[in-house]
Amino acid sequence: MAASKNQRPPKSADKLLSWFVKDDLLDEILGDLSEYYLELADRPKWKRSLFYWFHVLHFLRPFALKRFIRSNSNYTTMFKHYFKISWRNLLRNKGYSLINIGGLAAGMTVAILISLWIYDELSFNKYHKNYDTIAKVYRTNKFDSFASTVHAPGLASVLKTDYGDFFEDVALVRARLEERVIAVGEKKFSQSGYFMQDGGPQILTLDMKYGSQTGLKEMNSIMLSSSLAGKLFGEADPVGEMVTMDATTSLQVTGVYEDLPKNTEFSEASYLAPAELYVNGWTTLNVWDNYFTYIYLQIKPEHSFDEISATIAEAMMPHVDEETAESEPRIFLQPMSQWHLYSEFENGTPVTSQRLKAVWYNGIIGAFVLLLACINFMNLSTARSEKRAKEVGILKALGSHRSQLIQQFFGESMLVTLLAFIVAIFLVVLTLPWFNVVAAKAMVFPWTNPLFWLAVLSIVLATGLLAGSYPALFLSSLNAVKVLKGTFKAGRLASLPRKVLVVIQFTVSISLIIGTLVVYQQLEYAKNRPVGYSREGLISLRSASKEFKGKYLVLRNELKQTGMVEEIAQANYSVTDTRGWNGGFAWHGEKYEQTFNTIFVTYEYGKTVGLQFVDGRDFSRDITSDKSGIIINESAAKLFALENPVGEELTWQDRGSYTILGVVKDMVKGSPYEPTDPSVMFLGEFDMSWLYIRLNPDVSTHEALPKIRDVFAKLTPATPFDYTFADEAYALKFAEEERIGKLGFVFAGLAILISCMGLLGLSAFVAEQRIREIGIRKVLGASVANLWQMLSKDFVVLVVISCLVAMPLAWYFMDRWLDSFVYRSTISWSVFAITGAIALLITLATVSFQAIKAATADPVKSLRTE
Amino acid sequence: MEKEYIGELEELVLLLIVMLKDDAYGLAIRKALKEQASRTVTIGAVHGTVNRLEGKGFIESRLGGATEERGGRHKRIFSLTASGRKVLERSRDVKVNLWRQIPELAINKLG
Numbered sequence: 005m006a007a008s009k010n011q012r013p014p015k016s017a018d019k020l021l022s023w024f025v026k027d028d029l030l031d032e033i034l035g036d037l038s039e040y041y042l043e044l045a046d047r048p049k050w051k052r053s054l055f056y057w058f059h060v061l062h063f064l065r066p067f068a069l070k071r072f073i074r075s076n077s078n079y080t081t082m083f084k085h086y087f088k089i090s091w092r093n094l095l096r097n098k099g100y101s102l103i104n105i106g107g108l109a110a111g112m113t114v115a116i117l118i119s120l121w122i123y124d125e126l127s128f129n130k131y132h133k134n135y136d137t138i139a140k141v142y143r144t145n146k147f148d149s150f151a152s153t154v155h156a157p158g159l160a161s162v163l164k165t166d167y168g169d170f171f172e173d174v175a176l177v178r179a180r181l182e183e184r185v186i187a188v189g190e191k192k193f194s195q196s197g198y199f200m201q202d203g204g205p206q207i208l209t210l211d212m213k214y215g216s217q218t219g220l221k222e223m224n225s226i227m228l229s230s231s232l233a234g235k236l237f238g239e240a241d242p243v244g245e246m247v248t249m250d251a252t253t254s255l256q257v258t259g260v261y262e263d264l265p266k267n268t269e270f271s272e273a274s275y276l277a278p279a280e281l282y283v284n285g286w287t288t289l290n291v292w293d294n295y296f297t298y299i300y301l302q303i304k305p306e307h308s309f310d311e312i313s314a315t316i317a318e319a320m321m322p323h324v325d326e327e328t329a330e331s332e333p334r335i336f337l338q339p340m341s342q343w344h345l346y347s348e349f350e351n352g353t354p355v356t357s358q359r360l361k362a363v364w365y366n367g368i369i370g371a372f373v374l375l376l377a378c379i380n381f382m383n384l385s386t387a388r389s390e391k392r393a394k395e396v397g398i399l400k401a402l403g404s405h406r407s408q409l410i411q412q413f414f415g416e417s418m419l420v421t422l423l424a425f426i427v428a429i430f431l432v433v434l435t436l437p438w439f440n441v442v443a444a445k446a447m448v449f450p451w452t453n454p455l456f457w458l459a460v461l462s463i464v465l466a467t468g469l470l471a472g473s474y475p476a477l478f479l480s481s482l483n484a485v486k487v488l489k490g491t492f493k494a495g496r497l498a499s500l501p502r503k504v505l506v507v508i509q510f511t512v513s514i515s516l517i518i519g520t521l522v523v524y525q526q527l528e529y530a531k532n533r534p535v536g537y538s539r540e541g542l543i544s545l546r547s548a549s550k551e552f553k554g555k556y557l558v559l560r561n562e563l564k565q566t567g568m569v570e571e572i573a574q575a576n577y578s579v580t581d582t583r584g585w586n587g588g589f590a591w592h593g594e595k596y597e598q599t600f601n602t603i604f605v606t607y608e609y610g611k612t613v614g615l616q617f618v619d620g621r622d623f624s625r626d627i628t629s630d631k632s633g634i635i636i637n638e639s640a641a642k643l644f645a646l647e648n649p650v651g652e653e654l655t656w657q658d659r660g661s662y663t664i665l666g667v668v669k670d671m672v673k674g675s676p677y678e679p680t681d682p683s684v685m686f687l688g689e690f691d692m693s694w695l696y697i698r699l700n701p702d703v704s705t706h707e708a709l710p711k712i713r714d715v716f717a718k719l720t721p722a723t724p725f726d727y728t729f730a731d732e733a734y735a736l737k738f739a740e741e742e743r744i745g746k747l748g749f750v751f752a753g754l755a756i757l758i759s760c761m762g763l764l765g766l767s768a769f770v771a772e773q774r775i776r777e778i779g780i781r782k783v784l785g786a787s788v789a790n791l792w793q794m795l796s797k798d799f800v801v802l803v804v805i806s807c808l809v810a811m812p813l814a815w816y817f818m819d820r821w822l823d824s825f826v827y828r829s830t831i832s833w834s835v836f837a838i839t840g841a842i843a844l845l846i847t848l849a850t851v852s853f854q855a856i857k858a859a860t861a862d863p864v865k866s867l868r869t870e
Numbered sequence: 871m872e873k874e875y876i877g878e879l880e881e882l883v884l885l886l887i888v889m890l891k892d893d894a895y896g897l898a899i900r901k902a903l904k905e906q907a908s909r910t911v912t913i914g915a916v917h918g919t920v921n922r923l924e925g926k927g928f929i930e931s932r933l934g935g936a937t938e939e940r941g942g943r944h945k946r947i948f949s950l951t952a953s954g955r956k957v958l959e960r961s962r963d964v965k966v967n968l969w970r971q972i973p974e975l976a977i978n979k980l981g
Contacts (some may be wrong), residue, residue: 035936036897036913037944040941063916065919338886 010305013041014053017060025068033063066425082408083415090416100388101420103765104381107758108424108467111377112753113431116460117439120432120447123456125363128267128344132208134302137172139309139337141299143320146332147583151349157283158292160201160299162319166576170312172302175204176289179298181272187248188236195232197275199282200300201289205261207302208270213635215243215259226255233260249277266446269343286721292323296724302336309689311336329815358740365744366716369751374467376755379505379761381420381471384542386502387769389475396479397487409480417472418465425464442746503802506766509759510806511813514843516752518814521835523745526822527738529829536637536671536680537579538614539706539731543712544578547695550719556606556689562715563697568708570700573612574692575605580733582681588657589684591644598643601673601681604688610635610668612698620650620666623687631687633665641667662686676737677825697727706790756843760850763799767851771795771858777862778851791859798850803847807840820857845864874934876928882907883919886957887929895934895945896920921946922964928954 021037022030027510038057053369094101117600129135141159142151161177168174186195197205203225205217226247233242242257249255255277264271283289290295299675303312313336320333338347348357396409440447450456474583552559556574563569577583587599609615610622618638623630634654641649646664655661670680699708771778778791798856813833822828876884886902888893900916903909923929934945950958969975 029921032896032946033913033917035940036895036917037942037947038943039897039937039939040913059913062912063917065914065918067918069913105936 013038013056016308017053017057021060024070025063026070029068033068054587069653070832071820086412086415087419089412090419093416094420099768100384100765103761104384104420105427107380107446107761108377108421108471109431110754110758111374112424112428112463112467113435114751115374115463116244116428116432118366119433119459119463120436120450121439121443121445122363122367124267124445124447125345125359129269131265131268132340134207136339137265137302137305138207138340139303140340140343141335142300142338142347142349143333144788145334146330151347152295153298154295155297155299155335156292156295156324157279157289157297158323160297161290163299163301163316167312167316167319168313169797170303170307172304173203173207174299174301175207177201177204177298177300178279178282180724182282184249184275184277186228186232186236186275187251187605188245188582189234193232193235195274197273197277198270199277199279199402201279204300205259205276207300210259210261210264213260213262215257217259219258220276222256222258223278223280223284224253224255225258225278227259227276228257228276229262230260231263233257237372237662253281256258256282258843259459286723290600294326294723303337309339309583313337344347362740363742366747368706369516372516373751373755373758374463376509376512376758376762377529378467378471378510378767380758381417381507382465382474383502383762384765384769385417385471385475386478387478387499387766392475392479393482393487395486396482396671400482401486406480414472415478417476418468419627421471442750443743458541459607461695488625501864502766506759506799506802507809508761510803510847513752513755513759513808514806514810514825515814515817516748516755517839517842518810518835520745520748520752521839522814522822522829523741523748524829525835526825526829527741527745530741530825530827531678531738532825533672533676535676535734536616536668536669539703539734541699542613542730543697543699543727544580544730544733545695545697545725545727546693547574547723548722551723552695553718559695559715559719562719566711566715567706567811568700568703568711570698571608571612572695572697573606573609575603575609575694575696576692577603577687579613579671580673581732586656586684589644589748590655591646591652596643598682600640600643601683602686603683604686604692606689606692607687609685609696610666612696615671616669617666618669620664622666624842629663630665631689632660632662634662635666635685636664637668637670637680637683639670639680640684643682663812675825675827676734677827679826704797756846760846761849763850764854767795767799767854770798771854775858775861775866778805778858778861779866782859782863783867788856788859792852792855795855795858796848799847800844803843807843811836811840871911876923876926876961877961878950879909879911879915880928881920881958881961884914884923884928884950884954887920888950888958890949891949899977906908923954924948927951928957 018034018037019404025033037056040059041052042055044055049054065579069300071089123784132138140153141155141163142153143155144151157176163171181196182199183194183196192583200220202220204220205220210217212226213230213233215227219225225248228236228242228247234785236242236247237245245257246254247257261276264273275788279289287294290564303309304440319335321329324333345360346354346362348355355603370563399409436447439445560572563572582601584601584603585599585772587596589600604814606622607623607625610617610745615622615635620637623633636644636649644654646652649664649667652664653661654664671683672680673683674681697712698703712727714715716723716725774795781794815836818831822831882901882903886906890898890902896913896916899920900911900913903911903916911956920929920931924931928951929948930951931946931948934947936942936944960974
């Protein structure tokens with residue numbers, strides 16, 4: 005049979021084979037294979053090829069493989085040797101290795117988790133391609149200390165027309181996630197989304213799955229997030245399909261965008277609809293007296309944010325009414341890179357935000373925990389270094405250079421760090437879901453991010469170098485003759501650095517524990533603070549728009565008729581706000597210097613908000629003279645210094661005299677950590693900016709809200725129903741401290757755990773070192789208790805020293821932290837007592853384990869060794 | 871020092887090499903394994919085995935003729951060494967010895 009073309013074996017297979025098979029075997033193997041191929045001549049071609057490949061791949065055996073790594077150099081042999089010795093050392097001392105690797109892994113896990121968290125915080129919004137040119141418009145004014153982002157939509161039009169040269173695009177976004185029911189046929193989902201102008205998706209560079217970014221041009225259109233589209237339409241392309249919004253409006257799907265990652269500003273939106281649709285039928289996007297939109301824009305690259313901010317600062321002035329103009333509203337651009345971490349303002353200037361502080365706190369804690377783990381490692385390796393001194397002596401006698409010994413010891417610590425790192429990666433993957441819940445994040449493990457690996461590996465390298473430095477540099481310097489003669493003895497001072505490191509470890513751990521306890525105490529203290537009104541079932545609503553004028557009584561009637569509402573009332577300022585200050589009060593011609601928090605309320609305010617009267621009564625509709633009555637709180641009563649305040653008459657400025665009708669408990673209106681203000685409440689009947697609704701306690705909120713919304717939709721159709729629950733708003737004031745407390749708890753726990761692991765190792769080492777001493781003492785009649793005491797004492801002393809160092813330190817820092825709150829708990833001695841007791845107990849338990857083991861051991865055995 | 875014991879496949883291959891004489895190369899051994907012992911193995915496995923046996927010193931090899939079917943490539947012809955012979959004999963002796971000690975099985979099966 006002649007070898008025709010189609011009887012040649014597959015070329016690629018031969019190529020592969022000659023790549024991996026040893027050159028001297030290749031010839032005979034290829035020969036055998038092509039003979040084999042010919043034998044298969046009567047089979048179909050594909051089968052022949054398949055068989056051929058099968059046999060080729062079966063040459064992937066050790067005997068046939070080329071040596072891809074040359075192993076005949078001295079260096080590889082040497083490194084192999086290092087590795088072998090290190091590995092044997094690890095295995096010989098399983099207990100120490102476990103403590104080392106375990107502790108280091110725990111420390112690294114914390115460090116990696118915190119790094120991920122910090123990275124997530126710092127990369128907030130970076131998903132958007134125009135990250136560097138996007139900005140949000142902020143506004144400050146003379147009266148408010150904070151900067152607002154909610155504007156009248158007219159401002160966007162002005163920016164577009166008068167300052168259009170600066171911007172690529174400007175887009176209005178309704179300043180609130182709007183919940184709507186989105187439905188296709190029988191599939192109905194209640195979803196949150198944003199109403200934004202065309203231009204928004206382009207600015208945000210949404211990643212379109214179907215359709216285009218210009219999908220918000222037409223009023224009756226909607227863009228869906230990929231996950232919502234999946235729920236409504238499955239995998240099919242839904243562009244052009246119709247959905248209904250709130251069962252009333254038909255909208256055409258014009259695009260589907262990939263879900264925005266959780267660390268972006270718009271991640272909570274599952275749909276985007278045109279802003280024009282939102283205002284349709286009740287207002288336009290050119291009004292100046294209704295504040296309900298955010299303004300996002302993208303600047304042209306040739307301009308800078310500062311330059312534009314300076315130019316547009318007074319852009320509002322020509323368009324607003326006199327009253328607003330008096331407050332001197334100034335606008336400026338906040339670049340996207342600043343939104344997340346740098347957007348807290350006080351008195352119009354930026355201040356260090358809580359978020360940025362948290363980044364710092366966590367970073368420091370993470371570094372500390374890693375440090376603790378490194379200390380363990382260093383301590384154990386130095387403690388054991390005496391044992392290895394002989395090894396060094398022999399190696400030196402055999403001709404090792406010092407540099408080679410240094411390499412070996414560093415290599416050993418690198419090996420341990422690397423093992424710890426692998427364990428840490430597992431732990432991170434395991435704990436990440438939990439950490440996401442605590443930190444309210446959606447972090448994923450960045451398997452494919454080279455930057456992450458670079459950072460992490462440099463941490464590993466640094467840890468390995470740090471931890472291996474002492475044995476590498478000290479042990480390698482030993483004199484071979486002395487060591488082998490046995491005259492080398494680590495002096496008394498040799499254990500000093502070790503002791504210092506243990507003290508540092510416990511100082512950090514104890515401080516963290518004290519810190520956590522203080523945070524919790526403060527949190528509890530502030531939470532249990534009497535607030536003077538009842539937050540549960542209380543809804544607040546802004547009623548500043550003109551539409552509310554004269555409708556208060558109708559509104560009250562209609563709302564009460566639904567049966568869902570117990571009472572409603574209005575006030576000129578919010579109950580969670582401390583605005584409105586006035587002085588000029590006098591009693592019998594005697595003037596008071598102080599100013600008071602003065603607010604105007606309607607008749608049923610006391611009942612609605614749940615004020616607690618300690619004396620007197622609320623305003624009453626039946627008593628006409630109540631119109632010149634006032635209600636004061638206890639702080640105010642104290643300032644007025646009246647023996648029996650109820651019934652007394654005060655004059656206020658030139659407005660005449662007012663009778664005190666009642667005294668209520670102080671209300672916590674601002675921060676729960678600030679003192680309460682003396683306040684005076686006047687009666688003002690109608691048309692004030694804040695509306696309060698006390699829900700009927702017998703009906704559920706789910707039932708009540710739609711009915712209440714209906715009433716508002718009927719009476720004030722032009723105003724969005726923007727309600728907040730008073731208790732939710734109040735709970736938000738604690739969110740930050742709660743998170744710090746939770747994380748602090750975990751980290752403090754880990755810190756003490758890692759420290760104890762180190763102690764366990766050290767005590768085991770000491771017990772082992774003194775094993776003959778213990779034996780002799782036992783023979784001479786020492787009791788177990790004596791020995792236990794002897795072995796534990798040293799460590800207990802160290803921990804006591806740590807307590808003495810940590811307590812004043814922690815007290816100082818935590819007192820300073822508490823000082824940032826006015827309504828603050830004091831750090832009670834019990835915190836220190838508890839922490840000290842915990843630290844000592846844990847130490848004793850750890851050390852005793854080894855001490856008692858050593859003390860109860862049979863002295864015959866220990867004395868017979870060597 | 872060479873390993874004194876050989877595995878079952880190794881023993882078979884050794885025997886076949888003796889049997890095939892001047893035609894004892896990889897593919898031929900594979901074929902013989904199939905025909906004589908009903909063992910189907912990959913070509914790679916045969917090569918691996920002879921390689922191992924050569925390493926242990928039980929066989930030696932020389933280059934044989936190249937044919938057109940082989941694309942002009944040489945064969946490697948194997949032959950038994952003295953120690954290979956010894957190890958085969960030893961293996962046989964052990965088994966024969968064992969068989970002798972269990973006459974009932976031997977009679978039943980062989981008789």
